[in-house]
Amino acid sequence: MTTAREPVPMPRPRAGRERIVGRGLIYLGATLLALFILLPIYLITVSAFTPRENAFDFPHSLIPTAVSTDTILFFINASGVIDSFWRSVIVALITLALSLLIGAPAGYAIARYAFRGRSGYRLVVLSTRAFPIVILAIPLAVTYRLWGIDDTVIGVAFMHTALALPFTVLITSSVFVSVPRELEEAAQTLGCTPLQAFLRVSLPLALPGLAAAAIFTWVLSWNDVFAAVILTLRNPTLPAKILAALTQSPIYFQFAAGFVMLIPSVVVIFVIRRYLLGLWGRVVK
């Protein structure tokens, strides 16, 4: 410890060996954390590509001995799986389209205009995240029966849009904030209408960010199981179908199902990896 009398020491570069050891420890920790995330993904992949007759072999070998698509094909050909797969894809696409169509204009408005009620609107959108999603599905199921859209793809998509909309608004607003407003104004001084300036200048620049937001919306919908279970009966989405089948299905069916649900998520996060911090970090503030 230095006392106050002594001169403040100059910033000293830490001793080389100490620094290397410290760095090495960080790499070690980083690797252990990465293994914790990656190992289970590897293991479910091996399980999903293990032939059905080997599913109960014990102990398993970490390096797969027999690889086949037998288990995956068994899952895909199980009754109702293909139908529910396409239903999930369609619900997620409708959700994506609806939330962009409804949410992006609002995101643009709070990014570009200073107007009365702007912070109030932001507060409303932010506060929706303090409400558990669970509470929406049950009353909506009752309403849907009145409207005659119970057990339908569009009903589930409406509910997923309600979940995704706050994210879409906040994400698209942060995307539009990052597109300089001056460019749009310059286009207007050169004779563009506000709409033209938006379509020809801001939109193309915002497109990658908007695409990332859209993909994230898609995965929100693809992953939902609770709302889908409540809102569907004979026409389940893929997660609802799998959840209902869990208790009666052999374990290798589950492994294939887990793997098939996992794949889009891994791909999606890879595609939007550069936007992750922007998507979430700025949304938070």
Next chain:
Amino acid sequence: MTTRLGWAPYALLLPSLLFLAVFFAAPMVQAFGLALQAPDGTFGLTSIERMLGDARFRSAVATTIALVVLVIPIQFALAMSMALVINARLKGQGLWLYIYALPLGISELAAGIVWVSIFTQSGWLNSILMGIGLIDSPITWQSAETPWLLIMCVVVAEAWRATSIIMIILVAGLQSIPREFLEAADVYGATTWQKIRRVVLPMLRPSLQVALILRTILAFQVFATVIALAGSGLNVLAGEAQRWATDIDNDHVAAAYAGLILLLSLLSTILFIVMLPTREEHQA
């Protein structure tokens, strides 16, 4: 420009407000209406009494709270470690971030199944433990007779699945801490631990608060991970809401459970705002 198009922002907001009114605000209100009604439509506390008197009610409350209390600290410790790794700017920083963020896109159900492949009797955990000679015969991790083991299975699966969202929020928070602050601490000879305690944590407070609130609200809704790993071995609140809505076909008791989840979420939010006031709230 703003004056010329004074109505424009409102026109742009209107669709989203209408949609949220119909598909968010209305069902929220309706949920309370449902919970305060008996199946025959008369108002009263019948449905709430049925929930309170249900044989599974106590265990559902206890298990849900136990999961929240166990999972959240583990997730924060993991997320903080990951965020500090990202902030240390290792080689291949983008790759580390991608790996840690991977579970962000993975659903509750898929995560549950992934860990079933690990915890099941002929699964990976027992295979590995046998392989390194720690056990002679496989251990039953998932049995209704050992609920604590079941809870631990769910805790591990949830820590794996839902840590990344906290990590992302903390990384964004860390990046907003000016580098000069840490350099100044270096100049005065602060150890890494002192830097974390005296500089990083205080400046990270707003991010920590947001992450805590968000993650706790989500944790109270834990559902598919529990069903995948524990089946009927564990009861949780969201699971009971689903059971009453679909299996028993009583939307009123289901709504009562959903209302209880909302109540717990709001209480935890208030608790975190009081416990971790950020600077603006101090002044207010």
